[in-house]
Amino acid sequence: MNPGALHKISYGLYIVTSQKGGRFNGQIANTVFQISNAPPTVAVSINKQNLTHEFIRESKVFVVSVLVQEAPLSLIGQFGFKSGREVDKFAGVRYKLAPGGVPYISGPTLAYLEARVLQEVDAGTHTIFIGEITAAEVLQEGTPLTYAYYQQVKRGGVPKTAPLSTPKEERKMQMDKYVCNVCGYVYDPLLGDPENDIPLDTPFEKLPADWVCPVCGAGKDEFTKEG
Numbered sequence: 001m002n003p004g005a006l007h008k009i010s011y012g013l014y015i016v017t018s019q020k021g022g023r024f025n026g027q028i029a030n031t032v033f034q035i036s037n038a039p040p041t042v043a044v045s046i047n048k049q050n051l052t053h054e055f056i057r058e059s060k061v062f063v064v065s066v067l068v069q070e071a072p073l074s075l076i077g078q079f080g081f082k083s084g085r086e087v088d089k090f091a092g093v094r095y096k097l098a099p100g101g102v103p104y105i106s107g108p109t110l111a112y113l114e115a116r117v118l119q120e121v122d123a124g125t126h127t128i129f130i131g132e133i134t135a136a137e138v139l140q141e142g143t144p145l146t147y148a149y150y151q152q153v154k155r156g157g158v159p160k161t162a163p164l165s166t167p168k169e170e171r172k173m174q175m176d177k178y179v180c181n182v183c184g185y186v187y188d189p190l191l192g193d194p195e196n197d198i199p200l201d202t203p204f205e206k207l208p209a210d211w212v213c214p215v216c217g218a219g220k221d222e223f224t225k226e227g
C-alpha cells in the first residue's frame with residue numbers, strides 16, 4: 001500500500017464546535033460533508049479522544065464554521081494544535097451563537113451550519129456524527145479554505161498577505177528557512193510573519209526572542225533549520 005495515495009484526496013478545512021453545560025469547545029476538522037438533501041444532513045468525523053467529541057455526544061449538537069481562504073494561521077493553530085482541556089480555545093476569538101446555543105466563528109467565516117445529531121457511527125478511533133441541519137447562514141462571499149491551500153501557506157509557498165516582489169536569488173541563498181518541530185510550519189524569511197508584525201526579509205536569527213510559531217505557539221528553540 002502506498003499511503004501517498006491517501007494524500008491525493010482533497011478536503012476543506014473547518015472548525016467544528018459544540019457545547020457541554022454551557023462550556024464551549026471546538027476543533028479543526030477536514031472531514032465534513034453533506035450526506036443528503038431531504039432532510040439536509042451533514043457528517044463530521046471526530047477523534048474519540050478530543051474534547052469536542054465528548055461535547056457533541058453530550059449535547060447532540062454541532063456547528064460547522066466554513067473558513068475563508070484568508071483565515072489566519074493563528075486561528076487554525078488555536079483550534080488545531082491546542083486542547084480545550086488545557087486552554088479556552090475561544091479566548092480572543094470572535095464568535096456568535098447559532099440558534100441552538102453553540103458558537104460559530106464570526107470573523108474569517110463564509111458560512112455556518114448547525115446540526116442535530118441523528119446517528120453516530122463507530123469508526124474505531126473516530127466517531128462519524130451524522131446530523132440534520134437545523135440552521136445555516138451565509139456570512140460573506142469568498143473562497144473556502146482547503147486543506148491543500150493551508151498546507152501550501154504553512155510551508156511558505158503562498159504569501160499570506162502583502163503581495164511579494166519577485167525574490168532575488170541571492171537573498172534566498174543567504175537566509176535559511178526553519179521548520180517547527182511541533183506542527184511543521186515553515187518560517188520563510190522572505191515572507192516574514194506579517195500576522196505578527198514580522199516584515200518580509202527578516203532572517204530567523206533576527207526574530208525577537210519571544211516570537212512563537214504562528215500556528216502552534218511553539219518557541220524559537222523548537223525550530224530546526226530546513227535541510
Ligand code: FE
Nearest residue numbers: 180183213216
Ligand atoms: Fe508550530
